[in-house]
């Protein structure tokens with residue numbers, strides 16, 4: 469357990485707190501909430517507090533962002549021993565928990581606090597240093613953009629952002645950094661925008677896909693997700709619940725595939741495919757299809773519009789590893805980034 473965490477300073481405190489997404493659906497699908505839960509993406513603690521209010525005995529709150537943990541020191545104090553705060557990544561959640569769990573919840577991606585603070589460098593809407601590191605340590609987006617080979621940049625943009633102009637943008641980035649290093653979000657957004665047609669009214673900013681791709685690469689988000697799902701499988705008690713909220717189709721595809729493989733649905737998915745040996749179900753699906761927010765939630769919180777929730781219940785079957793490629797992680801990652 470980490471020592472006492474410093475309180476957030478006034479400049480730490482974001483103006484716009486994070487609004488929890490799909491929390492009512494999570495509580496409904498996971499009812500009755502009980503026992504020990506691990507929230508692997510603590511953020512502003514919206515899920516953790518809702519789980520405690522719904523009947524969780526204790527919550528272990530994990531986040532890789534020191535700001536989330538500093539903020540949590542404030543709101544968690546009244547809960548005493550019912551909340552344990554842990555700095556780390558959810559790929560290690562079984563080790564970080566150190567006990568068998570009744571539930572695990574993952575709310576993927578970045579929080580509003582991260583997105584809205586220009587100095588974190590996640591947003592093309594606000595000029596700031598080209599950073600994007602959730603953990604505030606390791607290589608930044610500027611390190612990646614200024615040193616990665618052109619082909620690697622193109623692969624990142626294509627595979628993590630589904631950017632069809634990936635090669636053109638990677639070429640423009642390499643040309644621009646040859647003149648001077650790219651160190652701000654505004655400069656990167658400008659380089660990307662020049663490679664693409666001007667957006668029509670109602671279309672997203674041209675840099676949306678590139679920023680998503682670079683953020684995913686900087687934070688190794690897909691490797692984290694694959695490892696985190698398997699760590700949850702190891703940590704959950706029989707009957708324990710795994711609830712995952714995704715925000716784009718690439719994430720959702722990995723989660724859907726994981727649950728298909730781990731719940732034995734894969735065997736029926738394609739009748740021409742060879743039977744798989746690992747069909748002993750480690751999860752039973754609680755949600756038959758992904759649950760999406762209703763119109764009222766989207767009106768209240770537009771950031772919820774692309775969210776999807778999937779929930780599975782752990783069986784007695786022993787945990788098994790799944791190869792990242794079987795979850796659909798792009799193969800190019802194996803070649804390394806530089």
Ligand SMILES: C[S@@+](CC[C@H](N)C(=O)[O-])C[C@H]1O[C@@H](n2cnc3c(N)ncnc32)[C@H](O)[C@@H]1O
Pocket residue numbers: 486487488489508509510511512513514515516530531532533536556557558559575576577578579580602692693
């Ligand atoms: C969408 S926010 C979670 C918001 C939270 N559910 C709430 O209601 O306030 C995602 C949080 O997860 C954290 N995060 C993302 N990936 C992580 C990982 N692999 N390990 C630990 N924390 C992670 C981010 O730093 C961010 O604070």
